[in-house]
Amino acid sequence: MTIVKEEHEGVAAESATPAYRIVGVTKTYQQKGRVVKALTGVTINIAQGDFVTIQGPTGGGKSTFLQILGALDRPTEGEVFLNGADIAKASNTELGRLRADEIGFVFQGFNLIPTLTAAENVDMGLEPLGLAKEERARRVAEALVHVGLEERGDHRPGELSGGQQQRVAIARAIAKQPKVLLADEPTGNLDESMRDEILQVLQSLNGGGLTLIVVTHDSAVARKAKRRLRLEKGTVRDITK
Ligand SMILES: Nc1ncnc2c1ncn2[C@@H]1O[C@H](COP(=O)(O)OP(=O)(O)O)[C@@H](O)[C@H]1O
Ligand SMILES: [Mg+2]
Secondary structure (H helix, E strand, C coil): CCCCECCCCHHHHHHCCCCEEEEEEEEEEEECCEEEEEEEEEEEEECCCCEEEEECCCCCCHHHHHHHHCCCCCCCEEEEEECCEECCCCCHHHHHHHHHHCEEEECCCCCCCCCCCHHHHHHHCCHHHCCCHHHHHHHHHHHHHHCCCCCCCCCCHHHCCHHHHHHHHHHHHHCCCCCEEEEECCCCCCCHHHHHHHHHHHHHHHHCCCEEEEECCCHHHHHCCCEEEEEECCEEEECCC
16 A cells, blocks of 8 residues: 555645644554553644653553654554654555654664674665665765764774764664654663763754654653653643643
8 A cells, every 4th residue: 555645735734744643543452362552542743843752651652652653563543644644554565664764763772783883883774775875875974973973983882882872873763864753762771971962962953853752751851852742541641831
């Protein structure tokens, strides 16, 4: 199935297309014969260029929600539009393409390949895009500059601090020039000073126009957000003050 674009009435509607339009999303899991409702009817828009954090208790549905936004999983019910395209109804091939070139994902555990250098790890994110070799090299160098690691391209993860490793992971996610960057507890394994490094990088990317959605337990991260959400018992609430 191909992705169906929503219909728009001219330019005004087009420019107002949110990064995400999420309508009535539920997600249920089967756990040992029991039905677990991870999301129970989430409806929310996320604007282009926003910096949104999602807080809430363990088991509240945060990771499930982010995986659905990241096309890593499908909702049980409901609609998820990324820039107007319905990703809940997309084919597996289409979802693979979205993950490859429209969505950047950053995880708590960095998920770098230990035997590859920082530059090679960043380059991995570009593999599915079929870019020319020169363009790949240019994007890798540019992404490393964006995270302040232009001098560390030939270092392996084991030779870098946790904060630097997470910055490599961010570089890998942004090298494909995604429309959104999703991060699940990106500072969860880091001390305060490394957290601040990551926050600075995220804020600077958002300043450049990238839409950010960050799941976090850390109120210092949430304080930097433009919009704060809380996800509890499968329900989203806006807690921006
Ligand atoms: N793959 C899965 N299979 C079964 N249950 C799951 C799965 N992933 C999450 N859940 C359940 O869904 C609920 C929400 O989990 P999760 O989205 O991981 O919450 P959070 O990230 O806020 O801690 C929990 O009850 C959890 O046990
Ligand atoms: Mg989680």
